[in-house]
Amino acid sequence: MASISNYVFSTCKLSPPKRPISISTPLSFSSSKCFTQSRNSHVLIKSIAEDREVVTEKISISDLKQDEQSGNGLEGGDKEFVVRDGSEEIDRFMGKAVNASIVLGFGTLAVTRLLTIDHEYWHGWTLYEILRYAPEHNWIAYEEALKENPVLAKMMISGIVYSIGDWIAQCYEGKPLFEFDRTRLFRSGLVGFTLHGSLSHFYYQICEALIPWKDWWVVPAKIAFDQTVWSAIWNSIYFVVLGLLRFESPTNISNELKATFFPMLTAGWKLWPFAHLITYGVVPIEQRLLWVDSVELVWVTILSTYSNEKSEARISDTQGDIDTPSSSTNISESEE
Template identity: 85%
Template sequence: MIIQPSAMASMNNYVFSAYKLLPTKPISSSPLFPLSSSKLFTQSRNSHRLIKSIAEDREVVTEKITVSNLKQDEQTEIGSEGGDKEFVAGNGSEEIDKFMGKAINASIVLGVGTFAVTRLLTIDHEYWHGWTFYEILRYAPEHNWFAYEEALKENPVFAKMVISGVVYSLGDWIAQCFEGKPLFEFDRSRLFRSGLVGFTLHGSLSHFYYQFCEALIPWKDWWVVPAKIAFDQTVWSAIWNSIYFVVLGLLRFESPTNISNELKATFVPMLTAGWKLWPFAHLITYGVVPVEQRLLWVDCVELVWVTILSTYSNEKSEARISDISEE
């Protein structure tokens, strides 16, 4: 069939008009993301600000913690440095005090030793001109003995007091060295107390005691020596040990109660300790040595005995002080 051109044109017009008559609705394509680009940009910017603010807050907190830690460390270091400085300063002052004490003790020992040696060696200084050193050493002991006998005749009590004071000082020094103290680090006050007791009491009391003992037992029989030794080591030892401990306690400014307790604790041990030493020494004291020279011999033995006495007395005192400090 052949379609005419006029009919073809009318058909096209009909189709076109029909198309216009159909309801038209805009086609909205659904986007891939539910948010628009502007909203997405705003949200991302807000989240970026939130993250930035959180980071800044964390930095501020971190800085505060760091600064506080640094301050604490500085304070700790300053405190430790101050403590170290105080410790070093304390050690330095202690070292200075110890050095000064050593120097004073050494000066005392060297001064007294030089004086004693000079006095012993220059006993014949008035007529030793032209003597050799050997002659000085030879005659010095003999002439010193003669001088001691002359002093006993002129003033026996004072001569014996001096001897006992020197012996008791030396005995306390030996006791301190025996206890472990260095040679020039002894306690000066303790040495002075012991020497004072020896000078003021032992020399004078011993002088009158030996005369009393001779008057009490005047016989010359064989049993006299054992009887004197027994009396010496019971009555006189008990009296003198008690005097020594009481006077030392008073010189240390201790209370009567402490002195009484120490005396009770040391009375029997000291008395029995004397029985191990003095009976053998007193065989010579009462059997050989004359009355006037007995104290010199006894003082030579007392270098050992004073060491024991001083050690006992100061050990009890130091133990009591340590107990009080611990309580």
């Protein structure tokens, strides 16, 4: 019995009494008290642990949802970027293929027509004879076309020259060989075909009628007239018509013309006076446009580059003016 009392008091961490006590009442009281305290402590610890697990579970679930949402957003953005990048690559490849087809198609047609001018007489001809007589017979065919319909022949020559000149200008600006802007090339070729060929045909005839003399001063006088009156008229027509084909407003076209009129007029004085020494001094009147168009390959490159640079600069300035108010609005909204 003493061992039992010692066990109970030792478990409850109580000092043993100096005098003996009864067994039943103190034992039952002490054991129930210890068990109650231990049970309450266990319940408290268990509830705290459960609450901690619930809070941890809620936090982990919310974090998981946020990670899933952010992950899905990134994954969707990556997918969108990949799809967009892939579509741009496809569009670029298709545009390049179309441009290459156009260039190769027209190039093959032109070379074939030039080399097969004598195909009806090729029987027994050698390759050397074909290549020898092809340039001469093509020139004869060109002169016959000038006699039959001079305006149409010159319109076709100017249209081809202005298209090739714009292509050269785009390559000079840094675009790859087969990634040129087809719309821009078509606009330039359309201006050359509809206006330059026909107007130049009548201009050279009017110039001969105004200055019909054959003296030594005639050539400088024609060059001066060409580089003042005619150049001013044609440069203005070129810029105005290109602006209309780009669907620009009359105000923008007028501002562009004012900004480019004198710079382009003076830039022409560095090229055309030397070329027109041959135009008005050597070349017959019916062949002048062909010679001028061969020089136009350089001049159209300058014209096209200058016109499109001005247009792109104006468009970028307009977009910058539009973006500036929107950015300031966003800043004010964020400050509020």
